[in-house]
Amino acid sequence: MLQDKNLDxxxxxxxxxxxxxxxxxxxVDSYDILVDCFRSGNKVMTCGNGGSAADSDHxxxxxxKGFLLKRELSTEQQTAFQLxxxxxxxxxxxxxxxxxxxxxxxxxxxxxxxxxxxMSPDFIFAQxxxxxxxxxxxxxxxSTSGNSKNVLWAAKVAQAQxxxxxxxxxxxxxxxxxxxxxxxxVPAEKVFDIQEFHLPVYHLxxxxxxxxxxxxxxxxxxxxxxxxxxxxxxFDFDGVFTDNKVYVNQDGVESVVCDRADSLGIQMLKKxxxxxxxxxxxxNPVVLARAKKMNIPVEFGCLDKEAFLESYLSQNGICKExxxxxxxxxxxxxxxxxxRFSVAPADSHxxxxxxxxxxxxxxxxHGAVRELAEYLFNAIN
Numbered sequence: 001m002l003q004d005k006n007l008d009x010x011x012x013x014x015x016x017x018x019x020x021x022x023x024x025x026x027x028v029d030s031y032d033i034l035v036d037c038f039r040s041g042n043k044v045m046t047c048g049n050g051g052s053a054a055d056s057d058h059x060x061x062x063x064x065k066g067f068l069l070k071r072e073l074s075t076e077q078q079t080a081f082q083l084x085x086x087x088x089x090x091x092x093x094x095x096x097x098x099x100x101x102x103x104x105x106x107x108x109x110x111x112x113x114x115x116x117x118x119m120s121p122d123f124i125f126a127q128x129x130x131x132x133x134x135x136x137x138x139x140x141x142x143s144t145s146g147n148s149k150n151v152l153w154a155a156k157v158a159q160a161q162x163x164x165x166x167x168x169x170x171x172x173x174x175x176x177x178x179x180x181x182x183x184x185x186v187p188a189e190k191v192f193d194i195q196e197f198h199l200p201v202y203h204l205x206x207x208x209x210x211x212x213x214x215x216x217x218x219x220x221x222x223x224x225x226x227x228x229x230x231x232x233x234x235f236d237f238d239g240v241f242t243d244n245k246v247y248v249n250q251d252g253v254e255s256v257v258c259d260r261a262d263s264l265g266i267q268m269l270k271k272x273x274x275x276x277x278x279x280x281x282x283x284n285p286v287v288l289a290r291a292k293k294m295n296i297p298v299e300f301g302c303l304d305k306e307a308f309l310e311s312y313l314s315q316n317g318i319c320k321e322x323x324x325x326x327x328x329x330x331x332x333x334x335x336x337x338x339x340r341f342s343v344a345p346a347d348s349h350x351x352x353x354x355x356x357x358x359x360x361x362x363x364x365x366h367g368a369v370r371e372l373a374e375y376l377f378n379a380i381n
Contacts, residue, residue, distance in 0.1 A: 006208045017200045019187050027204065029182045030166045034209045037138045037164070043101035045133060045163075047125040047154055048142030051195050053106040055142055055168075055202065062206040063100040070337065071098035071214050075319050090314075098214060105129070105154070125154035135162035140202075143167075144194040146174020146185075155179035168202065170194030230274050230376065231322040234309060234335070235369070237280040237287050237300070239328030240345060243365030246284075254284050259365055265373030266294050272377060275318075279305055281331055306334035326372065328352060328364050343372055 014021050037044060044063060046056040065071070073081075073093050082089030105128045112124045119127075129139060139158040143151045146169040155165045156179055167173065167180030170188045177183040186197035238244050242256040249255070269276060278291050278298040291298035302308050313320060323339040325332070328348040336342035336355060344356035345368040353359055358375075362368040 006211050009204065009207050009211065013200060013204045017197070019197060020201055020204075022187050023184055023201075026182050026184050027201065030184060030205055031208050031212075033138055033164050033166060033182060034205065035212055037136065038100050038209065038213060040136050042134065042136040042138070043103065044138045044140060045103055045105055045129060045158075046140045046142065047105040047128075047151055048168075049106075049148055049150065051191075052142035052144060052148075052151075052168075052198075053104075055195070055198055056104045056106050056140075058199075059140060059202050059206065060102045060104045062203070063102040063209075065099060066097045067206050067210050069210055069214050071210075072320070073098060075321050100209070100213075103132070122149040123153050125150050126157040129154050129157045129163065130161070133158060133161050133163050137163045138166060139163050140166045140168060141176060141180065142198070143169050143174065143176050144191045144198075145169070146171065146176035146183075148176075152176060152179055168198055170197070229322055230324060231318045232313070233269065233274055233276045233324045233326065234339075235276065235278050235296075236327040236329075236332050237278050237290070238282055239348065239364040240326050240368060241278075241290065241365060243363065244328065244347075245365075254286065256284075256286055257365060258290060259367050259370070261367040262365075262369035263294055265367075265370035266296065268370075268373040268377050270295075274376070279309065279335070281305070305332065306338055309335050309338055326369070 020027070034044065044060075046059050047053075048056045073096055078089075078093040081093045085092060105125050108128065111128070115121075115124055115127055133139070139154060141151045141155045141158075146167070152175055155167070155176060158165050159179065159181075165180045167176040167183035169176050169183060170186045171194070173180075173183045173185040177185065184201055186194055186201060188194045188197050235241065238256070241258050241262055245256070247255045247257070266276070276296050278287065278296055278300070279302055280287050280298070280300045281302055283301040287300045288298060299308060299312075309325070312318075313323060320338060321340040324341045324343060325336045325339045326343045327333075327336055328345050330349055330351060333352060333355060336352070341357045342355065343358045343360060344352045345360050345362060345364040347363040348356070348359075360368050360371050362371045
């Protein structure tokens with residue numbers, strides 16, 4: 001079943017490509033098959049001819065690297081590289097992304113020509129499915145007519161081996177409809193129209209699967225994960241500890257208003273022994289003064305929060321996956337996406353609200369920090 005975030009993607013795609021709404025059930029069924037496949041540690045194979053061969057490659061390209069998400073390596077994976085290659089491990093880990101195992105069957109010219117010469121060309125894809133396919137894998141078989149012989153033989157061999165088949169076709173599905181566990185028959189008859197429908201369909205599937213397996217988790221699941229060690233909380237200042245307003249007197253001296261409840265929240269977090277710091281682009285001395293009052297380390301006048309935070313966490317041996325970033329505006333976005341958990345006050349910029357792992361009920365400067373402290377304190381204790 002689609003999750004809440006995925007429903008947003010679905011709504012956006014339907015608005016842009018209303019024709020695909022007629023295969024909504026088939027898209028959801030295909031999504032379920034793909035999620036089960038990858039969660040089980042299996043792989044996806046793709047095949048097709050001509051333009052469908054290009055689509056076959058395209059799908060693998062979206063699965064084998066980050067599509068909309070960064071897909072950073074897990075702590076365990078990063079550690080494995082650092083242990084195996086002490087000098088280059090960090091470089092290797094920072095230049096790799098999590099991947100869904102996928103292979104296109106259209107790119108083996110040596111095998112294809114040799115097999116076509118020795119046996120029947122119609123069985124080129126089928127031979128590869130037979131050779132590398134395993135029970136639990138998925139074959140995405142693409143044919144605009146639904147009657148491409150080499151695609152049909154591949155689908156039949158796949159089903160005989162316990163491999164799920166997702167057919168991507170048009171018209172009435174042709175013979176491929178009978179060889180597929182799910183057949184995505186887009187509402188078109190001409191080849192170029194069918195191909196134009198295929199692109200948004202498999203893009204949508206890739207996005208839905210990526211969001212489910214690599215996207216940020218919903219708040220009710222996050223609370224459970226906060227029972228694990230929180231290594232660091234990083235706060236923006238304006239719009240988090242303040243209401244994002246600045247008051248200027250006749251001498252040009254700026255001041256802000258903070259909520260004492262937030263100070264009590266900071267004390268709760270200190271009692272829980274959670275390290276904290278303030279990271280702000282602001283150069284106003286009030287940031288430094290308030291941080292000193294709450295006895296929190298501060299880095300202010302920081303123009304590149306993402307770069308500073310990444311360097312700081314690395315130098316101090318703090319794991320990104322156990323770091324929380326609290327921010328409210330667009331200059332916080334990259335830093336928020338750097339860590340696993342991001343938090344936004346209720347009155348944050350819309351894009352920040354959409355990207356935050358957790359959106360608070362309180363506004364910045366009106367108890368947002370206290371709310372987060374109580375949220376964490378209840379999860380940890």
